[in-house]
Amino acid sequence: MGVVNVTPDSFSDGGLWFDERAAVHHGLELVEEGADLVDVGGESTRPGAARVSQEEELARVVPVIRALTAEGVTVSVDTMRAEVAKAAVEAGAALVNDVSGGLADPDMPRVVAATGVPYVVMHWRGHSHDMERRAIYSDVVAEVREELAKRVALVLAEGVAESQIVLDPGLGFAKNAEHNWALLAGIDKLAELGFPLLIGASRKRFLGRLLADADGAARPFGRSDHATTAVTALAAQAGAWCVRVHEVGPNADAVRVAAAWKRGAGR
Template identity: 45%
Template structure:
């Protein structure tokens, strides 16, 4: 490896994915214990906020270097399953998290279920039947310009739905920034906290999650108040988001959250430009270096409209599937979606192709 200043921060991004490891012993590595194998890493070295090196390394080169070996080990280590009530969520293949909003103003489906918890719960059950592994219930919109919801109202929106879903045996996530809502939702039967502020919005949130011992999704959002750069302020969005999420993971672990229960989310669309979002999508594999399962939430986001004739949110299915499959192809373990049936079907076809490539005829070795 070339001489790199000791003060430089080093990153590894898995690249050169292959269909099968057969006949490639010692040449390829398995990504996070999943369905994907890769032939090389892109090494990125950063000093004083600027990339000073990018080059391709073989698997053997990365594993032999004492500064890179721990990163490579995190990238290849299987992700432990999450036990969610009666269900166990395994990360050996991509799973779908279904969006179930109990809001009047979410950008895509606001008002669809508000005020009718029975109908909302039935919709959640239907999404589970369609193949969703987790139901993500939210009572406050996170779209740009949305008003903050009083925690009492948020609890009133989500708890009756969660109670019904818990009775059905579903795995449930609560999408909230507020500690009181987390507590009420977990008491009602939710299993995971999904916080778009990475437990920074509410001073009690980190304590609540640590005490509950529940899994948590830590998401990056552009918010200078929380140390994340604002829209258009990134010199290197991929590295900046990685560093910010790494700091949040370490803070959560220091507070008593088990690292094996942390999921990270790069926050596609949250205060980021189109260029930022595209850089994140293309560089998603870098985040495996954090050693956590990764959630990709790109469904019906502005990135689709920006690239597809300004299609409105309800007409972004095709683009959403393209982003989901891009994520699957880069090893994302969780895909947060609105269109469950279509997304699950796309992933099953993708999985079929992966299996065929892995087990099909190969040259004699």
């Protein structure tokens, strides 16, 4: 899943694809590099980010989704709003990626159920402006698994089919670096819930901190792509369904290597 942020303020590439033509061009580039899905979002969810209006979000994402799907691209929409999800699917989006797992907009599960498209339910404890203070866990893997299971039960009760659901542990969302690493190491425990897993580690702060220089300065977002590729290879080997990344080419290669490794082990 390649990322197209149609925003001026996303943490790693805010503003680069804010223009509609630039966003569409970038989406097509990601497909050429090997993306199976292009994830179009119009609202930054970086820590501390302020929300945009629904009208602004619609204006950002719908034209890009419509243009990309006209080119034959399989598109997902990254949104927490039911009305944006509905409009995006009507414009051609084939998946709804909701970082709030239906908590930000209680109408989201019902709308997604009506569309029939796959639905990414991410682990989430609150909006960007206060999520960092919610990063408190005794056993992060067990608690994220339990909270995801509860979300699944609730969205199923709203009519979403089991076959639609994809789970995302929400790396960096109300989690610190130690929590993120524990969740990656615990993919097998999360997979026991029985749903495909989406992993979104690309360029996140915990990678930059891992790769800090001798003075302790974190590596800039754009210089953690090699670490992202390593996470992708390990996630694919561990059975993740998909990875959400900013730089597709090396990560697509990593997925192919992991798949070949698995085939070789199965002989």
